[in-house]
Amino acid sequence: xxxxxxxxxxGCPLCVKEMRQLKTKDKQHKLQFxxxxxxxxxxxxxxxxxxxxxxxxxGQKADGDMIYGLDVTHAAWSAVGRGWMTAxxxxxxxxxxxxxxxxxFARNRNGISKLITGNARCLQCSLDE
Numbered sequence: 354x355x356x357x358x359x360x361x362x363x364g365c366p367l368c369v370k371e372m373r374q375l376k377t378k379d380k381q382h383k384l385q386f387x388x389x390x391x392x393x394x395x396x397x398x399x400x401x402x403x404x405x406x407x408x409x410x411x412g413q414k415a416d417g418d419m420i421y422g423l424d425v426t427h428a429a430w431s432a433v434g435r436g437w438m439t440a441x442x443x444x445x446x447x448x449x450x451x452x453x454x455x456x457x458f459a460r461n462r463n464g465i466s467k468l469i470t471g472n473a474r475c476l477q478c479s480l481d482e
Contacts, residue, residue, distance in 0.1 A: 355385035356432050359425060360401055360411040363388030365462050366470045368410075369478035371426075376480055378433040386480055409459055423448075423455050 359375075362368045372386050387398065389406045401411055412425035420428060427439040442451040458465060467473040 354415055356383040356415050357425075357428050358385040358387055358413040359429055360387050360389050360398070360406045360413070362407055362462070363390045363478055364474045366466045366472045366475055366478055367462060369475070369480060370470075372480055375429050375433060378435060380433075383432040384429060409456070422459075423451055426455075 359372065361372050375384060376386065387394065389401070389403050391397075394401075395403065401413075405411070409422050410425045412420045412428060414420060414428070423439070423442050427436060427443050430436050430439045441447055463473040
């Protein structure tokens with residue numbers, strides 16, 4: 354059983370890029386990556402609202418607890434031994450501002466992806482590319 358299931362937007366080039374980075378670092382297979390646009394997603398994860406998961410990153414810890422946004426990001430990078438890279442985003446003084454910045458990114462990720470990668474969306478970006 355994975356320490357963390359990450360429910361990510363498989364059509365977002367930047368989101369998939371981060372999942373690829375995590376996957377390469379996940380030598381102990383602590384993470385499970387689940388594309389919210391997979392054909393069988395709703396059947397396998399009926400407790401996850403796809404519209405909400407598309408609005409904000411969702412994660413599920415091994416004990417079943419759900420976490421969201423940058424808490425997922427920090428938990429994922431911590432699981433692969435790189436939590437130091439995201440720890441400051443969870444510090445009380447910075448957390449509020451970081452969460453607001455994340456919500457801005459999440460709302461505008463297609464446009465931001467277009468600026469950075471040249472692609473706003475992909476039909477299904479692959480984690481294995």
